[in-house]
Amino acid sequence: MKTKKEKIETVDLGAEERIKQAATRLFAKNGFAGTRTRDIAQEAGINLALLNYYFRSKEKLFDLVMLEAMQDFMRSIASIVNNKDMSLEVKLENLVQNYFQLFLVQPDLPLFVMNELRTNPKRLESHLGIKKVIVGSHFFEQIKKRTPKKVNPFQFLMNTMALTVFPFLAAPMLKIIGDMDESAYLQILEERKKKIPQWILAQLLTAKS
Amino acid sequence: MKTKKEKIETVDLGAEERIKQAATRLFAKNGFAGTRTRDIAQEAGINLALLNYYFRSKEKLFDLVMLEAMQDFMRSIASIVNNKDMSLEVKLENLVQNYFQLFLVQPDLPLFVMNELRTNPKRLESHLGIKKVIVGSHFFEQIKKRTPKKVNPFQFLMNTMALTVFPFLAAPMLKIIGDMDESAYLQILEERKKKIPQWILAQLLTAKS
DNA sequence: GTCTATAATTCGATAGAC
DNA sequence: GTCTATCGAATTATAGAC
Structure with missing residues (x-):
């Protein structure tokens, strides 16, 4: 007799999943120390x-949602950077598109990750083989080939991330500096989405010295 | 009889100043919630x-050191961006130089400011007339003149900040991704200091569309 | 001004009923 | 699995001596 739990609950998530989602939101917004388990509950x-x-403890819960957030983050780009049938131009477009899509939904994620990595740098290395994902990627090889001699190709990897991620990291500041409301800022971001690949390519052509 | 306190103490600061400096370090490193007044003491x-x-309370102390940190931050660039006898090229070099000098000494400062502004965006607006400092500057006028039609000149302001600040914000992550130790990363930063102005100028020439 | 000792509160975690 | 009630540790803030 399955009177109690039919599989009708498509909308409502179980308690465990709801806790994880609430924790992700609040930890991202207020950090570990700034979040109270009471608020998550x-x-x-x-x-x-x-x-x-x-979840046994606040710290275990944090570790779990942090790990899953980072894995989402990595999975979203791994398939792109290692596609060998994609030109650098198209790859840049897809990468930027992908980041924007993710960060528009979870605007607190970038700052959350930066913060966590500053206080706990080992996590990135141990929990996700991130080294190989990026520097060992086909994407990085393509950058190397286009990089002017005497410039470290890693610089262009940094530039790509900087131009893409910074507008989300610094959104509150930039809105004030530029005297923009939310919709105006979204328009700026849309414009960037198209321009960033061009800017990166323009930098690669700066062969002087 | 001035036996107790002659003016010999040039090295040692008073208690008040020492508290402020300790608070600045620890708040920047661990955030507001993550810092205990005991540790500051x-x-x-x-x-x-x-x-x-x-200082009456932890919060009052935080507000004070935060305000002063931001004022230092702003003062350090205000004199450059408003110098009308400096070409855009030289101005970019000086700005980047200035940011690097500040952040190399206080590496936690950028993330600290980003975090604070996300949870308390009004502070920037009310406590420092930052709007006029940047968008009303001679620097921004110079960028406007060089910006290709149909591109919002604010984009290049964002790019300048992104390329400069991001390597400090994301230092722990970038060191791992690039498999670099501290000295190798410092070398990367040195290279950037020279290249960023060139990269910005290259972007400005990307007039396509 | 600076200290010791302690009050007052907050918060993570658990015991135990249902 | 889920709740109420509570314990115990940690932390901010203050009282009061010097």
């Missing part, structure tokens, strides 16, 4: 005790 | 009670 619509029942 | 070499004697 409330946002998830459950009780404080249940949080510990599922 | 210890780092300043004084007692916990004395901190409250001078």
